[in-house]
Amino acid sequence: MNSFGANMIRSTPAWIARVTAMALSLCATIVTGADAPLAAAPATAAVTAPAATAPAATAPGATAAEEPATDASAPVVAPDTRALDEEIQSIKKDVVDLNRDLFVLEEELLFPANTQVAVFLSMDVGEFFALDTVELRMDDKQVTKYLYTPREAEALLKGGVQRLYLGNLRVGNHELVALFTGKGPNGQDYSRGAQLRFEKSVGAKYLELKISDQQRKHQPEFEIKDWE
């Protein structure tokens, strides 16, 4: 690792240092790996066309003029690709891990825990309501409007929970309004709203929009819950 990388790691928190170290290590691996195919190229060529590339397949130090006949009649040795495959898989895994860590890092930078607010949506049953859109207004300002495809609505009905919004709010009192549109109990256009006044304190705030069926009234019910 170069001095820039080492200095960077010393001056940053441990988890950032870990991501940086992984990135640098990965870069080093990729640079090393880039040389490998060049070194392996003659051997591969010898397998595909042994006669034509026989001189290239000779051992280091030997010349083509010394033992041309030996090389031409030498048994073809299959290249050991297993090690290379394992290395590729290892690099792929490192890339996936790095991507995950960078995603977490990005979220923590963009939405710090002390100002973070997240709104989730869940649906229960859905016999009396077919979801089409949800619009969220935070403090009278539209923050998201989401159009649902049949596949997405089905995923929610199967128990999926969607993170509909992630943003930042300052400490204090706020108001969330959710407007739902879709098809109601008799297949008619249906539009309803739900509202919640909440207090944002230091620390992340999680709210849930919950759509459920009210069997007694044969109507859908919309509520906003505060995850304490």
Next chain:
Amino acid sequence: MAAERAYRLLGAPAPDFALRATSGSNFRLSEYRGDVVLVAFWGSSCGTCGQQLGVLSRMVDTYQSAGLTALAVNVDDDQAAAAAFAAAHPVSFPVLLDPAKQVARQYQVDNLPMLLLIDRGGAIRHAWRAYRTGSDAHYLEQIRVLLDE
């Protein structure tokens, strides 16, 4: 292809969108990840749009089983006119409505018809800003390349 070079989003991931179709259902582009997708922007006042949609419909019919799909995005202000035009030019894929032109702006649509070809990984690979006689052969050539990838 000068038009392709000038299109800024070539090679970039296709921005995701969800729109309502003339059929009433909603469609989201990202649900077609893994397929080769044609996104055709059109308007009812455009002379060659109907002709292009017909050509695309036949291509989708032929190559659907190989993973080709299409979404037509109408950018008319008047949704009734768009629906009437779509009814007069029936196609085998969803006709989506974008009266607010949010999606058209995302895709930097500056001419109609405009056709985009998106690969299985979700990247915009080709853009055609006009439809001329013989364009379909060029479409087919590029579609086959992406279907084989």
